[in-house]
Amino acid sequence: MPSVTPDEWRRPGPTARQRRIDVWTGLAVAAVAVINLFLSRGGGIFDFVPAVALWEQVVWVLAITLPLTVRRRYPEAVAITVALALLVSRQRGIQELQITTGVLFAAIYTLGAWGRNRAVSRNLRLGLVGFALVWITLAVLVFGGPLPEPAVAASLTMNVLVVNAGFFAFCHLMGDAVWNGVRRRHELEEQAAELRAAQALAAERAVLGERVRIARELHDVVAHHVSVMGIQASAARRALDKDPVRARTALSAVEEGARTAVDELRRMLGALRSGEAEPATVEKVGVDRLPEITDRAREAGLTVEFAVYGEPVPLPESLSQAVYRIVQEAVTNTLKHAHARTLDVRVRYLNGELELDVTDDGRGGSAAAGGMGLVGMRERVSVHDGTLTHGPHPDGGYRVRARFPYQTGVPA
Structure with a gap:
C-alpha cells in the first residue's frame, strides 16, 4: 500500500457507539449549561453583564452546546458554529460564561482530533484560538467595568491573554496528539497486516518448496521401482519359453514392484511440484x-x-x-x-x-x-x-x- 503524508491521511469517521456517546454527552452538557444559567441568574454572579430575556439566553446556551451531539461527525462545522454562537451570545449579554466557554475548548480539541482535512482543520483551529483570545480579552475589558488605571488594564489584559492562551493551546496540542496517535496506530495496523501477509506467503512458499523436495525424493524412489520392474520384465520375457519357473518368479517381482510403485505414486498426489526445473539429484538417505x-x-x-x-x-x-x-x-x-x-x-x-x-x-x-x-x-x-x-x-x-x-x- 503506498504511503501517504500526514496531511493526506484521512481518519475514519466515528463508530456508531461513538456517535451515540456524542449525542448523550451533548444533551448532558446542554442540560448542565441551562441549569448553570439559572444558578448564575439566581445568585447574581454575573449581574454586571447587561442581560437579555431569559428565553433568549436559553436559546443561545442550547445553540452553543447542542452541536456537541455531532462533534465527531462534523468537527469543522461544529467548531465554527460554536465559535460564532459564542461570539453573538456574549454580545447579547448571556449570563452563562463557564460551560459555554468550555464547549469552545471541546470544539477546538475535537477539530484537532477528528478533522477530516488535516491542513484545513489545522488552519481553522489556529484561527479559532486567535479569535478566542481576542474575544476573551475584549469581554474582560467591556464587561469588567471601568478600570482604575491604564497600567492595571494592560496588566489584566496580559494576564487574560497568557492564561487563556495556555488553555486554548492545550486543547490545540491535545487534539494534534490524539490525531497523530490514531494515525500512527493505523500505520502500525497496516504494517502488521503486511507482515502477516508476508509471513503467510513465506509459509506457503516453504510448504511448496518442501513439497517439491519431497516430490523429488519420491521421484527417485518410483524411478528405482520402475527400473527394477523393467529389468525383471525383460528377464521374464527371455525366460518365458526356456525356464517358466524363473519367468514366474520374475513376474511376481514385477507385480510386487508395481504395487510398491503405485503406493509411492499415491503418496505423491499430496505433494505439489512447481515444474520450473528438472528434479535435482537427491542424496539417498534413510x-x-x-x-x-x-x-x-x-x-x-x-x-x-x-x-x-x-x-x-x-x-x-x-x-x-x-x-x-x-x-x-x-x-x-x-x-x-x-x-x-x-x-x-x-x-x-x-x-x-x-x-x-x-x-x-x-x-x-x-x-x-x-x-x-x-x-x-x-x-x-x-x-x-x-x-x-x-x-x-x-x-x-x-x-x-x-x-x-x-x-x-x-x-x-
Whole structure:
C-alpha cells in the first residue's frame, strides 16, 4: 500500500457507539449549561453583564452546546458554529460564561482530533484560538467595568491573554496528539497486516518448496521401482519359453514392484511440484543413516543417546527418507535454538507403526515452533498419513514425536 503524508491521511469517521456517546454527552452538557444559567441568574454572579430575556439566553446556551451531539461527525462545522454562537451570545449579554466557554475548548480539541482535512482543520483551529483570545480579552475589558488605571488594564489584559492562551493551546496540542496517535496506530495496523501477509506467503512458499523436495525424493524412489520392474520384465520375457519357473518368479517381482510403485505414486498426489526445473539429484538417505545425524550432533558438543527399540522391518524408501529428514530437522532445531546439552533420539518399531522421538534438555527449543522446519515436518508426516506432535517436554526441554503407519512385508 503506498504511503501517504500526514496531511493526506484521512481518519475514519466515528463508530456508531461513538456517535451515540456524542449525542448523550451533548444533551448532558446542554442540560448542565441551562441549569448553570439559572444558578448564575439566581445568585447574581454575573449581574454586571447587561442581560437579555431569559428565553433568549436559553436559546443561545442550547445553540452553543447542542452541536456537541455531532462533534465527531462534523468537527469543522461544529467548531465554527460554536465559535460564532459564542461570539453573538456574549454580545447579547448571556449570563452563562463557564460551560459555554468550555464547549469552545471541546470544539477546538475535537477539530484537532477528528478533522477530516488535516491542513484545513489545522488552519481553522489556529484561527479559532486567535479569535478566542481576542474575544476573551475584549469581554474582560467591556464587561469588567471601568478600570482604575491604564497600567492595571494592560496588566489584566496580559494576564487574560497568557492564561487563556495556555488553555486554548492545550486543547490545540491535545487534539494534534490524539490525531497523530490514531494515525500512527493505523500505520502500525497496516504494517502488521503486511507482515502477516508476508509471513503467510513465506509459509506457503516453504510448504511448496518442501513439497517439491519431497516430490523429488519420491521421484527417485518410483524411478528405482520402475527400473527394477523393467529389468525383471525383460528377464521374464527371455525366460518365458526356456525356464517358466524363473519367468514366474520374475513376474511376481514385477507385480510386487508395481504395487510398491503405485503406493509411492499415491503418496505423491499430496505433494505439489512447481515444474520450473528438472528434479535435482537427491542424496539417498534413510533410517539406516540416522547414526550419522547423531554423530554430527556429538561432534557439535552434545551428549547424545541413540536407541532403536523393537525389531526393525523393511520400510518403503519414501518413508525411510521421511524418517531421516524429520530426525535431521529436529536435531538441527536443537542445535540452532535449544541451547541444549543432551539429546535423546529414539526409534520404536511398534505393531504396524513406526515412532520417532527426539528430545533435548534445552531452554529455547520452542523458538522453532513456528519455523519453516516444522512446516516441512508436517508435510512429510501428512504425505505418509502419520501424526506429528511437538512442544515443551514435561521434564524440561523440547520434544518432537512423529508416528507413521506401515505395512510389514513391503520391500524397501
